[in-house]
Amino acid sequence: MKKLGFIGMGNMAGAIAQGIVKSGFLKGEDIIAYDIVSSQLDKVKDLGFVIAKDEKEVVCESEMVFIGVKPQVVEKVLEPLIDLLKNKALISIVLGYDYARYQELLDSSTRHIFVMPNTPARVLAGMSLIEETHSLTLEEFDFVKKMFSSIGEIEVVPSHLMGAAGTLSGCGPAFVYMIIEALADGAVKEGVPRDMAYKLASQTIVGSGLMQLETSLHPGVLKDQVCSPGGSTIRGVEALEKGNIRATLMDAITSAVHYK
Structure with missing residues (x-):
């Protein structure tokens, strides 16, 4: 079982993935990742990430799931994963999908949090906004704060200010x-x-x-x-x-x- 599983490895998710390994917060072998565009995974292969065959393998083989896909496909991606995500924790950086939105989409047993990072995370100088309202356990919330602190600065922000x-x-x-x-x-x-x-x-x-x-x-x-x-x-x-x-x-x- 891996500590963290990435679904989507675009520019932002890739910057975070590279940053948390570069900072020493996690080792590459602690992470499993999948992207529908296989070339997107090239940026993390050298870091020792396990490459999954699909999104379901990521969910099944990780303690916490990190979703970083485009907003227009997030619901299509999540739909077949709803049952697998039961009693799991989800970290999302998908713009527009905050706590309230995930409450509508996910099973009530799925714990989740919305974070808005930026690309300087790749050089450990990111600025990540963590939505104040979430359903993670205290231990999971502490993990999220430490993870994003390892790649820059963090700010816990009320839901109504996340947009601006x-x-x-x-x-x-x-x-x-x-x-x-x-x-x-x-x-x-x-x-x-x-x-x-x-x-x-x-x-x-x-x-x-x-x-x-x-x-x-x-x-x-x-x-x-x-x-x-x-x-x-x-x-x-x-x-x-x-x-x-x-x-x-x-x-x-x-x-x-x-x-x-």
């Missing part, structure tokens, strides 16, 4: 990558080599984020500390304000939250 908060942390990396690319493009325009520009932009964002987290200072205060009177930084800030960067980023979150 999850959009910020889940969609946010894509927005940040666009900012990295744009900052690097600006440097390249001024003659900086491309690889150097990406490194400078990425590390600047990593360092800025860490500084805010460790100091707890308001981002505006930290921004002011970089802006000398009449200097180059405040002129760059002016250009960003003219481009409505704040409103644009706020709109990005709102658009993602209300996508149907």
Whole structure:
């Protein structure tokens, strides 16, 4: 019997799977996995995962089941597994399938929890939101918190905030990558080599984020500390304000939250 069984090994589930082994939280041989697209499993074969022949084998051979399939197929995937999941624990990262939704889909004996992670989990720098309402045992809930803590930071979030908060942390990396690319493009325009520009932009964002987290200072205060009177930084800030960067980023979150 394996400790954890993965159904679905897409980008997000794959990042988590690789992260928990990289962190040492679990060994590869503690995990069994299946994906309908066999090539998706290539990313974990070298980690020692057992590759299952189908979803039913994953459920039967694991203590806890982790489901990371696309939202449009989750009910089709779960339907033939309902009986097998009785008296088991299910961890889900499927967007839109929270505690209330699983209460309707699963047998009452199936314990379940909804988590919204993000892809930096692959490099042990993820941000995972754990839905406050769940039906796991205390021991299982502790396991989930420790597992996601091994690949980054966690936050236990009330159900009504999972959508907005999850959009910020889940969609946010894509927005940040666009900012990295744009900052690097600006440097390249001024003659900086491309690889150097990406490194400078990425590390600047990593360092800025860490500084805010460790100091707890308001981002505006930290921004002011970089802006000398009449200097180059405040002129760059002016250009960003003219481009409505704040409103644009706020709109990005709102658009993602209300996508149907």
